[in-house]
Amino acid sequence: MTPIRRGLQAFAQDWRLAEVRLLIIALALAVAAVSSVGFLVDRFEAALKRDAAQLLGGDLVLSADRRLPAELIPQAQAFGLNVAETVSFPSMAAAGENSVLVAAKSVTDAYPLRGALTVQDAEGKQSEVRSGPRPGELWVEEGLLNSLNLKLGDRLQLGNLDLPITRMILVEPDRGAQFAAFAPRVMFNKAELEKSELIQPGSRVQWRMLFAAGNAAQPRAVTQWQSLLEGRLDRGQRVESLQQGRPEMQQTLDRAQRFLSLVALVAALIASVAVFLAAREYVNRQQNGIAIRRALGLDGREIMSTLAIEFAVVAILSCALGAAIGWGVHWVLAWLLAGLVGVELPPPTLRPVLVGMAIGAVLTAGVVLPRVMQLRNVPTLAVIRKDVVPLARGTLLAYVLAAAGVFTLLVLSVRDTKLAVGVAGGFAVGCLVFALIVRGTTLMLSRFRSTAPGFALRSALAACARRPQGVVVQTLALSVGLMAIALLVLIRGDLISAWQRAVPTDAPNRFVINVQPDQVEPFKKFVTDLGLPAPDLQPMIRARLIERNGQPIGPDNFDDDRAKRLVDREFNASYSATLPAHNTLAAGVWQKPDSMETSMETGIMDTLKLKLGDDLTFDVAGERVTVKITSTRNVQWDSFKVNFFSLSTPGAFGNQPKSYIASFNVPDAKAREFQAAVKLFPNITLVDTRNVIAQVQGVLNQVIRAVEFLFLFALAAGVVVLFVATTATRDERKREAAVMRALGGDSGQIRATHGWEFAIIGAIAGLLAATGASVLAFLIGRYGFNFAYIPSPMVAASTIVAGVIVTLAGGWWAVRRAINAPPVVTLREAL
Numbered sequence: 001m002t003p004i005r006r007g008l009q010a011f012a013q014d015w016r017l018a019e020v021r022l023l024i025i026a027l028a029l030a031v032a033a034v035s036s037v038g039f040l041v042d043r044f045e046a047a048l049k050r051d052a053a054q055l056l057g058g059d060l061v062l063s064a065d066r067r068l069p070a071e072l073i074p075q076a077q078a079f080g081l082n083v084a085e086t087v088s089f090p091s092m093a094a095a096g097e098n099s100v101l102v103a104a105k106s107v108t109d110a111y112p113l114r115g116a117l118t119v120q121d122a123e124g125k126q127s128e129v130r131s132g133p134r135p136g137e138l139w140v141e142e143g144l145l146n147s148l149n150l151k152l153g154d155r156l157q158l159g160n161l162d163l164p165i166t167r168m169i170l171v172e173p174d175r176g177a178q179f180a181a182f183a184p185r186v187m188f189n190k191a192e193l194e195k196s197e198l199i200q201p202g203s204r205v206q207w208r209m210l211f212a213a214g215n216a217a218q219p220r221a222v223t224q225w226q227s228l229l230e231g232r233l234d235r236g237q238r239v240e241s242l243q244q245g246r247p248e249m250q251q252t253l254d255r256a257q258r259f260l261s262l263v264a265l266v267a268a269l270i271a272s273v274a275v276f277l278a279a280r281e282y283v284n285r286q287q288n289g290i291a292i293r294r295a296l297g298l299d300g301r302e303i304m305s306t307l308a309i310e311f312a313v314v315a316i317l318s319c320a321l322g323a324a325i326g327w328g329v330h331w332v333l334a335w336l337l338a339g340l341v342g343v344e345l346p347p348p349t350l351r352p353v354l355v356g357m358a359i360g361a362v363l364t365a366g367v368v369l370p371r372v373m374q375l376r377n378v379p380t381l382a383v384i385r386k387d388v389v390p391l392a393r394g395t396l397l398a399y400v401l402a403a404a405g406v407f408t409l410l411v412l413s414v415r416d417t418k419l420a421v422g423v424a425g426g427f428a429v430g431c432l433v434f435a436l437i438v439r440g441t442t443l444m445l446s447r448f449r450s451t452a453p454g455f456a457l458r459s460a461l462a463a464c465a466r467r468p469q470g471v472v473v474q475t476l477a478l479s480v481g482l483m484a485i486a487l488l489v490l491i492r493g494d495l496i497s498a499w500q501r502a503v504p505t506d507a508p509n510r511f512v513i514n515v516q517p518d519q520v521e522p523f524k525k526f527v528t529d530l531g532l533p534a535p536d537l538q539p540m541i542r543a544r545l546i547e548r549n550g551q552p553i554g555p556d557n558f559d560d561d562r563a564k565r566l567v568d569r570e571f572n573a574s575y576s577a578t579l580p581a582h583n584t585l586a587a588g589v590w591q592k593p594d595s596m597e598t599s600m601e602t603g604i605m606d607t608l609k610l611k612l613g614d615d616l617t618f619d620v621a622g623e624r625v626t627v628k629i630t631s632t633r634n635v636q637w638d639s640f641k642v643n644f645f646s647l648s649t650p651g652a653f654g655n656q657p658k659s660y661i662a663s664f665n666v667p668d669a670k671a672r673e674f675q676a677a678v679k680l681f682p683n684i685t686l687v688d689t690r691n692v693i694a695q696v697q698g699v700l701n702q703v704i705r706a707v708e709f710l711f712l713f714a715l716a717a718g719v720v721v722l723f724v725a726t727t728a729t730r731d732e733r734k735r736e737a738a739v740m741r742a743l744g745g746d747s748g749q750i751r752a753t754h755g756w757e758f759a760i761i762g763a764i765a766g767l768l769a770a771t772g773a774s775v776l777a778f779l780i781g782r783y784g785f786n787f788a789y790i791p792s793p794m795v796a797a798s799t800i801v802a803g804v805i806v807t808l809a810g811g812w813w814a815v816r817r818a819i820n821a822p823p824v825v826t827l828r829e830a831l
Contacts, residue, residue: 003302007309014310019282024318026274026720027363031322031356032329033267033713038352039330040337043345057174058084058113058210059222061240062229065570068207068237079221081211084110085190086174089205090513090685091198092678093186094157095148099678101687102144103183104158104198106190107132113212115173122152126170135189137166143184158186159196159682174210200683201542201621201657203514235544235554235619236569267713270480272363274720277473279367315364319357326356329709336705366402431476434768438475441764442468456749460756475765477717478803482769483776486799490777490792508640508663510674511687513540515660519681526677530670535662538642541653543573543625547617548610563607572661573618573646575653579633582641588612588631591649598627598648601635616646620656627652640689758807766803770796 014020059081062068073083084107091104109131116128119139133139138156145151145168155164169185188196199205213222229239334345442464449461464471515523515537524534545567547553555564577593579585591597600610610616610629617626627648635643642663666674678686774791 003305004309006302006306007313010306010310011313014282017282017285019278019285020314022720023275023278023282024314024321026271026278026717027315027318027360028322028325029713029717029720030268030271030275030363031319031360032325033264033271033717034359035323035326035352035356036329036333036713037264038355039326039348040333042348042352043330043334046346046349056210056240057086057111057115057208058082058212059241060211060226060229062209062211062237063240064207064234064237065205066207066236068209072209076209076211076225079225080214081221081225082110082113082214084108084113084210086111086208086210087190087193087199087205088208089199089203090183090687091158091186092682092684092686093144093148094675094678094682095150095154097672097675098148099675099686100144100147101183101685102140102158102186105185105187106193107187108190109134111210112173113210116171117169117173118171119167119169120152121167133166133187133189135191136163137188138163139167139169139185139187140165141169141184141186144186147184156186157679157682158188159198161188161192161196163188197683200514200516201659203659235546238568264713266480267717268359270477270717271713271720273473273477274717275363276367278720279364311364315361318364319360322360323353323356326352332709336709362402362405366405370402430772431480434476434479434772435472437768438472438479438764439468442471445760456752457756459749459753460760463753463757464760471761474807475761475768478762478765478807479768479772482766482799482803482806483772486769486773486795487776490773490795508665509689510666511642511661511663511689512677513659513661513685513687515662515681515684517658517660519684520660523677523681523684526680527664527674530673532664532666532670532674535664536642537660537662538576538644539574539653539658540644540661541573541575541620541656541658542570543618543620543646543653543656544570545608545616546619546624547615547626549615550617553608558608560607563609566604566607571618571645573648573653574644575648575650577650580641580643580647583633583635583643583647586632586634588629591630593649594651595649596625596627596652597630598646598652599631599633600629600647601643601645602632603635604645605629605632618646620653623656625652625656755808759804762804762807763800764803765807766800769803770799773799 011020062072068085076083086105086107088103088105091102092099093102093104111132112130116130117132117139118126118128120126138158138161140156144156145165148156150156150165152165152168155162169187172185172187193199211222211225226239226241233239330348445461446465449458449465452458452461512523512535520537524537528534545553553567555568558564558567579590579599585599586602588599591599598616605611612629612632614629615626616629617624633647637643640663642661675686677684774796778791
């Protein structure tokens with residue numbers, strides 16, 4: 001008989017063993033968890049690569065937060081490049097008595113240079129066009145029509161423009177990620193931008209200039225023009241190329257990928273533990289068969305070849321099953337995350353399949369083969385003595401190499417070394433801490449086994465003391481899975497509730513932005529005429545930090561990405577003679593009104609590594625203003641009140657160009673009347689924070705639903721570990737049950753003993769899971785959302801109850817045959 005045939009025959013025989021089935025399930029879970037995210041990320045990246053030029057709207061884009069020099073257009077044309085311009089900013093649009101916040105965008109006739117706009121006319125006909133709206137037209141997204149109850153042909157007021165809506169935008173090539181698109185698009189021709197008077201001092205505007213080669217033979221011209229631009233970039237300017245794709249879209253997908261990869265890594269690591277335990281128990285069970293085969297004349301080489309073929313079949317079957325599950329799951333994830341991207345995803349490649357199957361192969365080879373190699377020389381007498389073959393040094397080295405291989409493949413699958421190292425390290429440390437706690441708890445409980453009330457409870461405590469390793473493994477696996485689920489419940493429910501509790505019922509629900517100095521008093525009168533308190537309008541100055549203590553400061557001075565972004569854009573700064581009531585002084589002394597001083601928010605002090613006494617120089621509309629940091633403030637950003645990073649003195653910023661901003665509470669009964677402000681002051685922007693919060697929560701819910709779905713892998717892997725660890729003690733439990741029944745015990749007492757044992761394990765696991773989830777939720781709330789998290793006794797109690805129920809159910813299923821086995825047969829097998 002050939003080795004292949006022997007291996008297939010051995011697999012067919014061993015398929016009935018629980019250890020083999022659990023090994024296949026564990027391997028499949030590990031492969032499925034990793035490959036499902038891999039498939040999704042692969043499709044995202046393929047879409048970015050495929051549509052890079054369309055997502056940019058050109059071959060190259062120069063973006064800035066201030067007007068770009070007009071002389072760049074003829075210079076680019078001299079390189080043989082086509083040029084288009086866009087100007088994007090938030091604004092208010094009104095129709096009748098209704099108004100809504102929109103993402104306004106003015107475009108030149110040549111826009112877009114790459115890709116096409118898909119639009120729909122009044123007759124419902126869809127078409128692709130390669131130029132934007134003509135003067136006198138407005139194109140809008142469907143969301144705006146629904147919000148204002150409009151149809152194509154109706155008129156819309158945008159600043160000083162009152163134009164008909166001629167087309168509905170279905171696809172905008174350079175819209176990028178919709179993650180940050182909290183307002184529907186309104187597009188009009190750039191020739192009417194000045195007439196609209198929408199852009200005023202203090203407006204937050206993004207200016208973009210798009211470049212594209214005139215024909216396919218000019219890619220070198222684009223590269224040369226890019227090099228020229230990058231060599232003379234000013235502060236706040238950025239070059240976006242095809243290699244970068246759409247930065248904000250890439251950032252959005254990176255966030256989603258990291259979140260999902262985190263869950264996939266946890267599930268894969270738990271599944272790896274299940275693989276290790278299942279393989280160990282299967283190889284231990286093979287010890288008797290190998291010894292008998294050797295006694296019948298088979299040599300070690302034949303035995304090893306047979307087992308190698310068998311495990312190859314196990315690996316191939318498991319990996320194929322896992323890849324198939326991952327393929328199916330990724331479609332669900334893509335559906336749950338459909339709102340994050342606005343492009344059609346291409347089919348995935350085979351790369352996730354290969355990486356997932358490689359992980360399964362390395363796990364099989366690294367975990368199983370070292371144990372098999374130990375058994376090739378097992379003596380026949382080991383069957384009689386029922387010895388367990390000890391691990392050799394080479395086997396331990398093989399485990400280390402297998403762990404390194406799996407870790408490397410996990411890094412390749414998530415494409416984030418820092419995340420993989422953090423998760424793997426945190427998983428290892430967390431498991432060690434949990435294991436120590438479980439071991440200490442079981443030792444403490446074992447002291448009461450002689451005094452505990454009831455025979456079943458005493459027997460259960462004695463069993464825990466006899467099987468410390470099994471108890472630790474079972475409890476550890478279940479606690480990690482339960483902690484993942486509990487953490488998700490806390491983040492989704494209690495953390496959001498804590499966030500809502502942090503905002504009082506009378507908190508501001510409207511922001512007004514871009515009020516000009518000559519509009520301050522008329523706007524206050526408009527608000528008070530509605531019967532509302534006069535708004536506290538705060539001056540807002542656009543200021544760019546250019547020097548610290550006389551030395552230039554820029555993105556190159558920092559390694560942190562957030563710090564780079566902060567110093568590369570303009571601040572929304574302000575001035576005040578007094579400390580705002582909703583700010584608290586953290587350090588230093590409040591400035592004198594006529595001095596050149598400033599107070600900085602504590603967070604930005606840490607991010608930019610500033611300190612009290614530093615001199616900061618700002619560029620305000622081309623004028624240099626130098627102020628000294630004399631104090632720091634604690635700012636409650638979630639108060640929905642107006643706050644600033646930099647709050648200087650009137651003497652420093654009082655004479656600078658400014659607009660005004662305010663936040664206030666508008667009762668629902670006054671909301672309709674308040675919207676009329678847009679018609680009276682067309683340049684202002686009203687932000688309804690209720691809608692913004694609802695939209696943010698909508699996006700978060702998409703990610704949470706996807707993570708919920710992936711957490712099922714972690715829970716399933718934890719249940720598999722529980723089954724494997726419980727199965728490992730099945731033979732021992734059979735002997736214990738046989739002895740108990742031979743000594744007069746009945747099945748009810750045996751079931752009660754096992755019930756108490758599993759209940760103890762489940763309660764400890766649930767308590768650990770509840771504690772761990774609460775600690776993580778506190779850290780997320782404190783450092784991620786900056787509010788005080790209030791622990792939820794209900795979630796903690798539910799987690800403990802769930803731990804007991806899951807352990808009782810899983811444990812009973814795993815040992816039900818051991819309890820019902822005839823004692824005569826069991827004792828005869830034990831001899």
